[in-house]
Amino acid sequence: MKKLKVNGNLIVLTIALVIEIAAFSLLNHNFLTTVNMVNILIAASLVGLVAIGHTYLIIEGQNDLSPGSLVAFLGVLSSLLVSNGMNFGVTVLITMAAGVIVGLCNAFMVNRLKLEAFIATLVTQSVMRGFAYIICDGKSVGIMNQTFIWVGKARLLGLPFSVWLMIIAFIIGGVILAKTRFGRSVYAIGGNSQAARLAGMNPQRIVTISFVVMGLLCSIGGIVYVARMQSGQPSANVNLEFDAITAVILGGVSFAGGVGNMGGTVIGVLLIQTFNTGLNMVGIPNANFWQYVGKGGLLLIALTADYIRKVNTEKRLLAESKKAR
Amino acid sequence: MANSLEFRHITKYFPGVKALDDVSFVATGGEVLAFLGENGAGKSTLLKTLNGDYQPDEGQYLIDGAEAHFKNPHEAIEAGISVIYQERQILPELSVAENIYLGRMPTKYGFIDTRRVNQMAQRIIDDFELPISPTDRVHELSIAYQQMVEIMKSYSRENLKVICFDEPTASLSDAEIECLFRIINKLKAEGKIIIYVSHRMSEIKQIADKVAIFKDGCYVTTLDAKTATEPEMIRLMVGRDLGDIYSSLDRNKQIGDVLLEVKDLQSDEVDGVSFRLHRGEVLGFSGLVGAGRTEVMRAIIGADRMTAGEVYLEGKPIHCKAPADAQRLGIVLVPEDRKTQGILSNLSVLGNINISLLRENSNALGFVNARKEAEAADRGIQDFNIRTPSPDKKIVELSGGNQQKCIVARWMETRPKVLILDEPTKGIDVGAKSEFYHMICEFAKQGLGVILISSELPEVIGLSDRIIVMRNRKVSGEVMREEATEAKLLSLGMMEEVAK
Numbered sequence: 001m002k003k004l005k006v007n008g009n010l011i012v013l014t015i016a017l018v019i020e021i022a023a024f025s026l027l028n029h030n031f032l033t034t035v036n037m038v039n040i041l042i043a044a045s046l047v048g049l050v051a052i053g054h055t056y057l058i059i060e061g062q063n064d065l066s067p068g069s070l071v072a073f074l075g076v077l078s079s080l081l082v083s084n085g086m087n088f089g090v091t092v093l094i095t096m097a098a099g100v101i102v103g104l105c106n107a108f109m110v111n112r113l114k115l116e117a118f119i120a121t122l123v124t125q126s127v128m129r130g131f132a133y134i135i136c137d138g139k140s141v142g143i144m145n146q147t148f149i150w151v152g153k154a155r156l157l158g159l160p161f162s163v164w165l166m167i168i169a170f171i172i173g174g175v176i177l178a179k180t181r182f183g184r185s186v187y188a189i190g191g192n193s194q195a196a197r198l199a200g201m202n203p204q205r206i207v208t209i210s211f212v213v214m215g216l217l218c219s220i221g222g223i224v225y226v227a228r229m230q231s232g233q234p235s236a237n238v239n240l241e242f243d244a245i246t247a248v249i250l251g252g253v254s255f256a257g258g259v260g261n262m263g264g265t266v267i268g269v270l271l272i273q274t275f276n277t278g279l280n281m282v283g284i285p286n287a288n289f290w291q292y293v294g295k296g297g298l299l300l301i302a303l304t305a306d307y308i309r310k311v312n313t314e315k316r317l318l319a320e321s322k323k324a325r
Numbered sequence: 326m327a328n329s330l331e332f333r334h335i336t337k338y339f340p341g342v343k344a345l346d347d348v349s350f351v352a353t354g355g356e357v358l359a360f361l362g363e364n365g366a367g368k369s370t371l372l373k374t375l376n377g378d379y380q381p382d383e384g385q386y387l388i389d390g391a392e393a394h395f396k397n398p399h400e401a402i403e404a405g406i407s408v409i410y411q412e413r414q415i416l417p418e419l420s421v422a423e424n425i426y427l428g429r430m431p432t433k434y435g436f437i438d439t440r441r442v443n444q445m446a447q448r449i450i451d452d453f454e455l456p457i458s459p460t461d462r463v464h465e466l467s468i469a470y471q472q473m474v475e476i477m478k479s480y481s482r483e484n485l486k487v488i489c490f491d492e493p494t495a496s497l498s499d500a501e502i503e504c505l506f507r508i509i510n511k512l513k514a515e516g517k518i519i520i521y522v523s524h525r526m527s528e529i530k531q532i533a534d535k536v537a538i539f540k541d542g543c544y545v546t547t548l549d550a551k552t553a554t555e556p557e558m559i560r561l562m563v564g565r566d567l568g569d570i571y572s573s574l575d576r577n578k579q580i581g582d583v584l585l586e587v588k589d590l591q592s593d594e595v596d597g598v599s600f601r602l603h604r605g606e607v608l609g610f611s612g613l614v615g616a617g618r619t620e621v622m623r624a625i626i627g628a629d630r631m632t633a634g635e636v637y638l639e640g641k642p643i644h645c646k647a648p649a650d651a652q653r654l655g656i657v658l659v660p661e662d663r664k665t666q667g668i669l670s671n672l673s674v675l676g677n678i679n680i681s682l683l684r685e686n687s688n689a690l691g692f693v694n695a696r697k698e699a700e701a702a703d704r705g706i707q708d709f710n711i712r713t714p715s716p717d718k719k720i721v722e723l724s725g726g727n728q729q730k731c732i733v734a735r736w737m738e739t740r741p742k743v744l745i746l747d748e749p750t751k752g753i754d755v756g757a758k759s760e761f762y763h764m765i766c767e768f769a770k771q772g773l774g775v776i777l778i779s780s781e782l783p784e785v786i787g788l789s790d791r792i793i794v795m796r797n798r799k800v801s802g803e804v805m806r807e808e809a810t811e812a813k814l815l816s817l818g819m820m821e822e823v824a825k
Contacts, residue, residue, distance in 0.1 A: 188672065191670055196680070198648050200653075
C-alpha cells in the first residue's frame with residue numbers, strides 16, 4: 001500500500017560513506033580488503049551498541065555522558081568476578097544487573113532530582129570511573145576463563161561475536177523505535193514532553209526504560225570488549241560517549257529531540273569508525289591525534305547540516321503557506 | 326510639519342498562517358492611535374515588523390515620507406522607534422538612571438560619569454513628575470514605575486518619533502493607569518506618534534484619538550475614537566454579528582444524570598472547588614485568567630497533584646495520579662496552550678491523532694498496527710473537517726484551528742465521557758470558531774459531559790447550559806443559562822477587584 005519511505009538524509013549519509021571509503025581506498029590499497037572492513041566493524045561494535053542507547057535518549061531530549069566510564073567499570077567488574085572463580089554466565093548476569101542499577105540511578109537523578117541529563121550523567125561518569133579504578137586498585141585485570149576468552153575469539157561467517165551483537169542490537173533497537181508503542185512514545189516525549197504527558201503518556205517511565213537499556217548495552221559492550229582485550233582495564237573507553245553522540249548526531253538525530261532514526265545512527269557509526277581507521281592507514285604523522293581534530297570537524301559538519309535542514313524546512317513551510325492563500 | 330508613519334502593503338507569513346495581509350494606513354504625530362482587534366488579529370505582529378523584530382515579507386514603512394527598514398530592534402530604536410512591551414525589558418539590578426542611559430552613558434576619563442547620568446535622569450523624572458530617584462534600584466519599584474522607566478528610556482532619546490505600547494495596562498492598577506495616561510498625553514502634546522494596543526474598550530475611548538481596527542491579519546478601517554460606538558467597533562473586529570452564530574446552534578435539550586461530581590477539591594492552586602457535571606451538558610467555566618479554572622481541571626485529570634477533596638465519575642470515586650489515569654477513565658483535556666501543551670510539533674497529523682490510541686492500535690508485543698492508525702487518522706480528518714493535504718503532513722504546517730481540531734480528534738477517538746476544553750477557540754479564526762461551536766453541541770448530544778473554559782463571555786454564555794464562575798482560586802457563583810449576562814459573570818468574576 002504505502003511505498004517504502006526514502007529518507008533524503010539517509011541517502012546523503014550513504015553517499016558520504018561511499019565517498020569516504022573510496023577516498024581512503026585510493027590513498028591506501030590495503031584499505032578496501034575484507035580483513036580491514038571486518039576490523040572496522042569490530043572497532044565500531046562498542047560505539048555502535050552505545051549509540052543505540054544514545055539514539056533513544058537524544059530523541060527523547062535526554063543525553064548520557066556516562067557510558068565510557070560505565071563500560072570500563074563493568075568490564076573491570078566482570079573480569080574481577082571471573083578471576084575470583086565465578087561462573088561466566090552468572091558473571092554476565094551480575095554485570096548486567098550492575099548496568100541496570102547505574103541506569104536507574106541516572107533516571108532517578110533526571111526524573112526525581114530534576115537534574116539536566118547532561119549534568120546528572122556527568123556525575124555518573126566521574127563516579128563510575130572512580131569505582132572502575134577502586135575495585136581493581138588501579139591495575140588491569142587479566143582473564144583466564146576459557147568461555148570468556150572464547151567470546152572474544154569466536155567467529156560466525158567470518159564476523160566475531162561483538163559484530164553480531166551490534167548487528168542484532170541495531171535491528172532490535174531499530175524495529176522497536178520505528179514500529180512499536182514504545183518507539184512512538186520516544187518521539188512523542190522528545191517532541192513535547194508536557195503535551196505527551198497530557199496526552200496520556202508517562203514520560204518519566206520512558207526515560208527510565210531508556211537509561212536502563214543504556215545500562216544493559218554498556219554491560220554487554222563492557223563484557224565483549226574485555227573478552228576481546230582479554231583483560232579489564234579501568235582506564236579504557238575514555239570518550240566513548242562522545243564518539244557515540246557524534247555518530248548519532250551525524251546520523252541525523254536532532255539534538256533538540258524528537259527527530260531521527262536508527263538507520264541514520266548505523267551509518268553515523270560507520271562513518272566515524274571508517275574515518276578513524278582510515279586516518280590511521282593513510283600514514284599521516286600523529287594520526288591518532290588528528291582523529292580528534294577530524295571528529296570535531298565531522299561533528300561540526302553534522303550540526304551545520306542539521307541547521308541548514310532546519311532553515312530549509314522553515315523556508316519551505318513559509319513558501320507553502322504563501323501558496324495556500 | 327507633523328510626524329507621520331506610513332504602513333504600506335505590509336504582509337507577513339508564518340508557517341501555516343498569513344499573519345499580516347497587505348496592511349496599509351498612516352499614523353500622524355500628536356495623535357494617539359489605538360490598535361484594536363481580537364487575539365491573533367495581527368496587532369502585535371505589526372508592531373514587531375515595525376521595530377525590526379520580524380522582517381515583513383512584503384511592503385515597507387515610510388517615516389516622514391522616507392522609506393525605513395530595520396534589520397533588528399536596535400536599529401529601530403536608533404531611528405527613534407520604541408516599543409514598550411508587557412514584559413519589562415529592563416535590568417532589575419541596575420539603577421533607574423543606569424537603565425535609562427544603558428549603553429550610552431556619559432564618561433569622564435573613560436569611567437562612567439555617575440553624577441552626570443543621575444542629573445540627566447533626574448531631569449527626565451522631573452519632566453514626568455514621578456516620585457522616584459535616579460539612584461533607586463529598578464527591582465525595588467512597583468511594576469508601573471518599572472514601566473515608566475522603560476518609557477523614560479525611550480523618551481530620553483532625542484530623536485524619539487514613534488512610541489508603541491503593547492497592552493501597557495495589563496498589570497496596572499487604576500491609579501497607575503492614570504499616571505501612564507498623563508505621560509501619554511504629554512508625549513502626544515510634544516507631537517510624537519503614539520500607538521496604543523489594547524483590548525479594553527473603555528481605555529481606548531479615554532486615551533485614543535483614533536482607532537485602527539484589525540481582523541485576521543487585515544487592516545479594516547480607522548475610526549474616530551470619540552464618536553465610534555462599542556458595538557460598531559466589535560462588529561468591525563469580529564466581522565459579523567456573533568449573536569447569529571450562537572442562536573443558530575442546535576443545542577442539546579436532553580440533559581441526563583450526574584456524570585462527574587467534584588467535592589471540595591484542593592490543590593496548590595485551588596481552594597475547595599465543588600461542582601457537578603451532567604451527561605449531555607455543556608458546563609461553562611468563567612472568570613479572570615489566573616482565577617484557577619485551568620488548575621481545577623489539571624487537578625481532576627491528575628496533571629497537578631490533588632491535595633484534598635473527592636471526585637466521582639458516574640457515582641464511583643476516582644483518583645487520577647496522572648493524565649494517563651484520567652484517559653483510561655474517559656476524562657480528557659484539550660489544553661489551553663496548543664503550542665506547548667497540545668500538539669506534538671515533530672509529528673504528523675496522523676501521529677498526533679493517534680498518540681493517545683497507542684494501546685488500542687498495538688498488539689501484545691507492542692507493535693503498532695499502521696492500518697489502524699491510518700483509519701483513525703482518516704476518520705478524524707473527516708469527522709472534524711481537518712483541512713490538510715495528507716495525514717502525513719506535519720501538524721505545525723496546519724493553521725491553528727486545524728491543529729486544534731487534530732487535538733479534539735485525538736481525544737474523541739478514545740471515546741471519552743467527559744471532554745474538557747480549555748479556551749478551545751483562542752487564537753483561531755472566526756470560521757473555525759463556529760465549527761467548534763457546532764462540534765461542542767454535537768458532543769453534548771452524543772451524551773458527553775462537556776466542560777468549556779472560556780474567557781470570551783459571549784462564547785461561554787452562548788454555549789453553556791450552566792456557568793460556574795471562579796474568582797481567586799474558588800467558585801464565586803453559578804449561573805443558569807437563562808440568567809447569564811456578561812455583566813453578571815463579570816461582577817462574579819471580579820467582585821473583589823472592584824471592591825478594592
